Amino acid sequence: MWKNNIKIAIRNLRNHKVLTLVNVSGMTVALLVCLLIGLYIQDELSYDRHVRDKDRIYRVALKTSEARWAGSPGPLAEGLKNEFEEVETSTRIMKFPGIKDMLLKVEVNGEKKQFYETNGYYIDSTFFKVFEYRFLDGNPDVALAAPNSIILSATLAKKLFGNEDPINKPLMVGLPFGEFEYSITGVFDDSGIKSHINANYYLSMDNNDVGHAIKTMTNWASNNIFFTYIKLTPNAVPSIFESKLNPFFERHGGEDLKAMGSYSKSLILQPFQEIYLQSNMEYELGVTGNLTNLYVFGSVAVFILLIACINFMNLATARSEKRSKEVGIRKLLGADRKALIFQFLGESTFISLLGFTIALIAALTLMPFFNQLTGKELLLYQNYFPISFLFLVAMVAGLLAGIYPAFFLSGFTPVMVLKGRFRGQVAGFSLRKVLVVLQFAVSACLILMVIVFSQQLSYVQKTDLGFNKEQQLIIPLQSEFTAGKYEVLKSGLLQHPGVKSVTVASSYPGIENIESMLYYAEGKSVDEAVNITNAVVGDDFLETFGFRLLEGKAFTQALTAENPVMVLNESAVRALGFSTGEAVGRKVHYEWRGELNTYEIIGVVKDFHFRSLHRKIEPFGFIRGNRGGHLIANFKGGDVNEILTFAASIWKSSEITDPFMYSFLDQDFQRNYEKEERSAFIMLSSAVLAIFIACLGLFGLASFMTEQRTKEIGIRKTMGATVWTIVRLLSQDFGMTVFFAVLISIPFSLYLANRWLSDFAFKIDLHWGYFALAGLVAMMIAMLTVSYQSIKTALMNPVDSLRSE
Structure with missing residues (x-):
């Protein structure tokens, strides 16, 4: 049949x-x-499935009236562990603000190697008690016991050392304020790992570069740059535990929040397995799905x-x-x-x-x-x-x-x-x-x-962003030595007839910027403070980017002022209670560690999109200074390869040994989409x-x-x-x-x-x-x-x- x-x-x-x-x-x-x-x-559903006890791991994040923030204050992790018996252990992760990659230097058999590597995170010594990794070399229980310890992924260890045993070998980490020696104490197996914590290497928070600063971050209202993870006990009820978080936050952080003029922050609990696909928060640790x-x-x-x-x-x-x-x-x-x-x-x-x-x-x-x-x-x-x-x-x-x-x-x-x-x-x-x-x-x-x-x-692509994103060459100044060479690089680049202007900035449109402060206008109190995002920029910054100056003046070498100066956008001026016409010459204050700091407003620029069009325009301020970060060169349309070749030659002639890297502003901004x-x-x-x-x-x-x-x-x-x-x-x-x-x-x-x-x-x-x-x-x-x-x-x-x- x-x-x-x-x-x-x-x-x-x-x-x-x-x-x-x-x-x-x-x-x-x-x-x-x-x-x-x-x-x-x-593949998207497989993220964060490799972690043991994943159903007991949660991230504690912040919620305000305006947004949800993945970061949290420094003392939160230890406070939760000490106060709640439901918390079996807690840990923190921190990514270096404004730095997406670090310069790693090693010497193997007399050969010097250096690479810019992304996804390097600072972690607490308790990290591997929350997240269990399979180590190919080293012991996770003691890998972070000594200061300045660094743990590499197997892929990165292979790239740096080949078949050599990397354990206890020195590795130099280049940061904007210097180079620091770390000791490799472990290598973890990264094959098949898919996680929102997409680390290539982990650095101990107990170190001699940012370690001291981290120890001083005890304020419960500021420095929300830590990602706090907790593992609950097997019998803990997450919903009941979450109901205790905000009374706990009020007890410990109420005074700090009041002093900062911020009362709307609260804590929320995120299941670890939901972070990659369902987080949708600002200041995420890494790339997330949807x-x-x-x-x-x-x-x-x-x-x-x-x-x-x-x-x-x-x-x-x-x-x-x-x-x-x-x-x-x-x-x-x-x-x-x-x-x-x-x-x-x-x-x-x-x-x-x-x-x-x-x-x-x-x-x-x-x-x-x-x-x-x-x-x-x-x-x-x-x-x-x-x-x-x-x-x-x-x-x-x-x-x-x-x-x-x-x-x-x-x-x-x-x-x-x-x-x-x-x-x-x-x-x-x-x-x-x-x-x-x-x-x-x-x-x-x-x-x-x-x-x-x-x-x-x-x-x-066609929306007016409020600045010119075309023909903008971005060169990272990642190390202290390189940042110190800014003036040499600037004068060298300006010798090329195709380069119109050069400036420096700690951040620029299109990339993540979490540096902000609560400012309040003269004649007002800290209770009326406004959160304004900052960027420290050099002379000719506004001209290089083509920002539209509505009132006042821009940063130039001829500019002199009694107080530190800043230029605000329209949103910041309105939030402070000024009109565009009356803002120039007025002063704004912020308090930091018991000290009053004052800036004078010397200019107002038209609102612009510092972030992608996913986000609304927020108060923003440019502070005059040179803190390194990024060199930006605005060049005329023409032979781009010629400009790059010339920039590379200036880089080399300045005796900079860091690898020459570059990007273009329009491409950086487009990556948001x-x-x-x-x-x-x-x-x-x-x-x-x-x-x-x-x-x-x-x-x-x-x-x-x-x-x-x-x-x-x-x-x-x-x-x-x-x-x-x-x-x-x-x-x-x-x-x-x-x-x-x-x-x-x-x-x-x-x-x-x-x-x-x-x-x-x-x-x-x-x-x-x-x-x-x-x-x-x-x-x-x-x-x-x-x-x-x-x-x-x-x-x-x-x-x-x-x-x-």
């Missing part, structure tokens, strides 16, 4: 090559999308698979009249309904498994490109789960696609079929319309999302594939519908009907169906677009034009697909049409 069913299935597939190609192509594309997106989702994107991508994969299944169901029921005679004869010869159902389900499953095989081959080819797109290193055969799961999906999809046609076709009454009439025709036709509506409603949604994504990213750009490309690809599959089904359906009306078309042409009349007759039903699908898609598209745009403080306005364009595109694609078959049929010779049956 099975052998006979297979023969019949293969014969049917071979005799209807176009139908087979449509179904196999649709299923292949759908399963390929499911596989690639499934691998991406699996759970909403996973839901969106997963839904897209399911929808595309659903569209492919709908194709099979539509085309199978459309062929019902031709196959009804086959069913009728087989029933008369003794075939029961169960056998017929198994035959039709077998055909659909065979098509699905054929698509599964081709999808695996295609995935192997496309994997490098997909990895480049997502920024990951996904492997198709890393484990059996993805392929096993896809095989299961293919089986389910095959059964789902074939289940309605199986019951629909096997239910025909033999006598009625052989007489040329069979029940179920109306039901089949109605269901096909419903399924086509569903297909193109999904497609229209995806088209709208592509339009919104592209328009928002275009808006981001990498996730959105990747999401937009994935959404665009998904929309194209969804429409492709829907059009495949529509093409096949149109082919069978026009084939059924071939004789009618011949008669109409014989009676004088024009080609346009025939085309309109054959296309209008599909056109109305797709138009109805577009209308249905609008509320869903509106919800999805608003949900995605909610992550931006500055965004496009959704207006009817976007929805009209999405609907028009869907209609045009559908009608072009149908029209090809309609025109082909309408142009047939009436004699051939009348002979078709």
